[in-house]
Amino acid sequence: MSDALRVALVGNPNCGKTSLFNHLTGTRQKVANYAGVTVERKVGHFQLPSGKNVRVLDLPGTYSLQATSPDEAITRDVCQGKIAEEGQQDAFLCVVDATNLKLHLGLVLEIIELGRPILVVLNMMDEARRRGIQINTQKLSQRLGVPVVETVAVRNSGIENLLHALDQGKYTVPQTELSGLTGEHHQKIETIFKDVVNFVDQEDKRTDFLDKIFLHPVLGLLSLAVMMFIVFQAVFAWAAPFMDGIETFFGWLGETLGAHISQPLLQSLVVDGIIAGAGGVVVFLPQILILFFFILVLEESGYLPRAAFLLDKLMFKAGLSGRAFIPLLSSFACAVPGIMATRSISDPRDRFTTIMVAPLMTCSARLPVYALLIAAFIPAQTVWGIFNLQGLVLFGLYMAGIVSALCVSFVMKFLQKDKSQHALLLELPSYRIPDLKSVGIGLLDRGKIFLKRVGGIIFALSILLWFLCTFPQAPEGATQPAIDYSFAGMLGHLMQPIFAPVGFNWQICIALIPAMAAREVVVAALGTVYALSGADDEAVAQGLAHLISADGTGWSLATGLSLLVWFVYAPHCLATLATVRRETGSWKHVAVMTAYLFGLAYLMSFFTYQIASRIWG
Amino acid sequence: MTRLNATEIAFGNYSHLLVYYVQKSYGLETVRLSALKVKQTAKITQVNRLVNDNDEPDLVAIRLESLGFVPGAQVQVITKGVFGGDPILIQIGFTRFALRKSEADKIEIQLEGAPT
Numbered sequence: 001m002s003d004a005l006r007v008a009l010v011g012n013p014n015c016g017k018t019s020l021f022n023h024l025t026g027t028r029q030k031v032a033n034y035a036g037v038t039v040e041r042k043v044g045h046f047q048l049p050s051g052k053n054v055r056v057l058d059l060p061g062t063y064s065l066q067a068t069s070p071d072e073a074i075t076r077d078v079c080q081g082k083i084a085e086e087g088q089q090d091a092f093l094c095v096v097d098a099t100n101l102k103l104h105l106g107l108v109l110e111i112i113e114l115g116r117p118i119l120v121v122l123n124m125m126d127e128a129r130r131r132g133i134q135i136n137t138q139k140l141s142q143r144l145g146v147p148v149v150e151t152v153a154v155r156n157s158g159i160e161n162l163l164h165a166l167d168q169g170k171y172t173v174p175q176t177e178l179s180g181l182t183g184e185h186h187q188k189i190e191t192i193f194k195d196v197v198n199f200v201d202q203e204d205k206r207t208d209f210l211d212k213i214f215l216h217p218v219l220g221l222l223s224l225a226v227m228m229f230i231v232f233q234a235v236f237a238w239a240a241p242f243m244d245g246i247e248t249f250f251g252w253l254g255e256t257l258g259a260h261i262s263q264p265l266l267q268s269l270v271v272d273g274i275i276a277g278a279g280g281v282v283v284f285l286p287q288i289l290i291l292f293f294f295i296l297v298l299e300e301s302g303y304l305p306r307a308a309f310l311l312d313k314l315m316f317k318a319g320l321s322g323r324a325f326i327p328l329l330s331s332f333a334c335a336v337p338g339i340m341a342t343r344s345i346s347d348p349r350d351r352f353t354t355i356m357v358a359p360l361m362t363c364s365a366r367l368p369v370y371a372l373l374i375a376a377f378i379p380a381q382t383v384w385g386i387f388n389l390q391g392l393v394l395f396g397l398y399m400a401g402i403v404s405a406l407c408v409s410f411v412m413k414f415l416q417k418d419k420s421q422h423a424l425l426l427e428l429p430s431y432r433i434p435d436l437k438s439v440g441i442g443l444l445d446r447g448k449i450f451l452k453r454v455g456g457i458i459f460a461l462s463i464l465l466w467f468l469c470t471f472p473q474a475p476e477g478a479t480q481p482a483i484d485y486s487f488a489g490m491l492g493h494l495m496q497p498i499f500a501p502v503g504f505n506w507q508i509c510i511a512l513i514p515a516m517a518a519r520e521v522v523v524a525a526l527g528t529v530y531a532l533s534g535a536d537d538e539a540v541a542q543g544l545a546h547l548i549s550a551d552g553t554g555w556s557l558a559t560g561l562s563l564l565v566w567f568v569y570a571p572h573c574l575a576t577l578a579t580v581r582r583e584t585g586s587w588k589h590v591a592v593m594t595a596y597l598f599g600l601a602y603l604m605s606f607f608t609y610q611i612a613s614r615i616w617g
Numbered sequence: 618m619t620r621l622n623a624t625e626i627a628f629g630n631y632s633h634l635l636v637y638y639v640q641k642s643y644g645l646e647t648v649r650l651s652a653l654k655v656k657q658t659a660k661i662t663q664v665n666r667l668v669n670d671n672d673e674p675d676l677v678a679i680r681l682e683s684l685g686f687v688p689g690a691q692v693q694v695i696t697k698g699v700f701g702g703d704p705i706l707i708q709i710g711f712t713r714f715a716l717r718k719s720e721a722d723k724i725e726i727q728l729e730g731a732p733t
Binding site: 063064066068099100101102103106184185186189203204207211215217220221305308309310312313314316322423424425426427428429 | 676677679680681682683684685687690695696698699700701703704706708710711712713714715716717720
């Protein structure tokens with residue numbers, strides 16, 4: 001593909017660049033990171049009508065080449081040909097939103113000054129026509145000194161112009177001496193704008209109307225709450241059948257394959273290690289896809305910045321930014337997509353804080369653990385006439401996570417060395433009808449990233465944990481459960497003195513080790529430690545609930561509460577830690593997060609245990 | 618582009634309030650964008666760049682300028698945030714931007730219809 005034409009898409013945020021990229025390349029695209037930074041690098045390929053191949057790079061959106069964030073710096077460097085691996089582009093396709101020409105021309109002028117071959121892509125022409133904005137493309141081309149083509153990126157038919165223009169080599173080094181423009185950029189823009197645009201009304205009636213609702217003090221917050229509720233409902237309720245299906249499938253796969261392997265150790269590796277490990281990753285896929293479906297639709301429609309606008313003040317006070325809202329909301333399903341979603345936060349400090357507190361949001365993997373412990377220790381009684389005590393405790397655990405996250409981000413705000421102003425400068429784009437093709441391709445991307453980046457790591461670590469829990473094997477005639485003789489068992493016994501002040505016995509300590517793979521594993525692990533064998537997870541959980549709360553032989557109430565609190569904080573999720581490594585590019589940040597979460601977990605469990613054991617013995 | 622006067626040096630960040638009232642009492646209508654009420658329209662007269670100790674450029678002010686917040690541009694407040702009227706939603710040209718009060722404070726405006 002060395003003879004392929006190399007082009008790069010540049011444009012402001014919200015110019016429809018990504019839609020254009022998706023319609024040009026379809027699924028022939030690859031998402032990776034630029035070397036050394038966590039900026040998404042999107043490369044795709046497509047073919048022109050003449051059969052010529054094109055390699056297209058989708059650069060991060062920016063308002064200006066005067067970069068203020070790492071991703072903007074990448075765009076600047078690629079435009080200036082400073083990134084060796086990208087080399088020089090044959091042409092820059094400057095994507096411009098026809099309904100927002102005044103703003104978007106700024107970047108076009110900056111790129112023209114670089115003197116590289118350019119083709120200006122006047123996108124969203126359908127929207128411009130709908131709003132009665134008439135643009136004289138020929139005049140625009142004359143004024144800018146570069147060719148201009150009109151497109152409608154959300155329709156395949158809308159990009160034919162662009163394909164033909166590329167085929168004819170209609171991209172040229174700017175001929176600015178002809179344009180007769182003087183003064184600063186904004187003066188030039190004013191001149192061009194007056195010359196080429198005939199418009200009736202600056203305001204978009206649709207955006208105006210919807211903003212009156214969505215940004216209204218009462219209606220706005222209400223609609224945000226309703227939307228959040230629907231998203232939550234969907235993530236938990238709609239995903240359940242798929243998750244059950246996946247679990248059943250992996251259970252069946254384990255049994256079927258296991259039956260064909262006679263060597264017990266090999267069978268254990270395949271069934272308990274590999275298949276269970278893979279199943280543990282894939283089971284979260286439905287939730288992640290549903291969540292990202294909503295996020296992508298809200299993003300494409302232009303609603304997301306509105307939510308950030310509504311909540312910015314509250315979150316800013318806590319040391320975050322309004323843009324942190326969606327990542328944190330996602331973290332209620334799973335911190336992994338939440339941390340992946342922090343890429344939309346432009347200020348690196350705000351992004352880092354958001355990543356650090358994301359694991360404190362109660363993710364769905366904590367639910368089985370909470371369910372077990374609440375069923376075992378909290379009586380199902382009614383308080384104040386209407387509330388169920390068990391439900392109240394669950395609500396309290398969710399709130400504990402949220403409040404702790406706010407406190408942690410508040411403290412981080414004070415610890416930050418760089419006290420310079422945090423900027424919001426958030427564009428609220430016009431509302432648009434989401435482009436389904438873009439949403440579909442976006443979903444495919446997210447799913448792939450999750451399986452590839454996170455899956456691989458969880459998978460490897462699950463096998464490692466299997467090894468720790470299996471070797472050395474129990475001697476002949478052993479009286480204790482096999483795990484007790486393994487490395488994990490030894491570690492558990494070693495850890496026990498450290499955890500005595502928080503009220504954990506050695507059984508809990510052992511179960512915490514395999515629970516590093518994922519929180520919900522602790523239920524099965526406790527089952528193993530207590531040598532319970534049930535037909536399925538539910539039976540194990542029921543048996544366990546009786547066993548651990550039994551008078552005399554079970555745990556004390558204080559231990560139960562202490563373990564609940566432990567799971568609010570403790571980072572029992574290697575997937576999250578691996579994602580933090582991926583997204584921040586630094587093991588130091590992973591270490592800081594692990595240390596502070598374990599520290600907080602220990603501290604809070606300690607207080608819980610000490611106080612509870614004094615009250616209830 | 619930097620314009621610091623004695624009061625700003627003396628009173629630091631809050632000096633604009635003082636400057637505002639002083640200038641107002643002299644009949645000079647220098648108002649900050651942050652003081653604009655909902656639905657009011659104004660023209661930008663200047664964007665102030667803060668100077669810090671390390672002589673670093675004021676990135677926020679530079680970005681505001683590249684977004685079109687330049688002298689002569691017309692702005693309108695569309696709405697304000699629910700909590701404490703912050704951030705402020707500004708319409709400039711065809712675009713709506715949310716600015717925090719601290720960002721809007723950098724922008725000096727002249728109310729539409731006020732004498733020059």
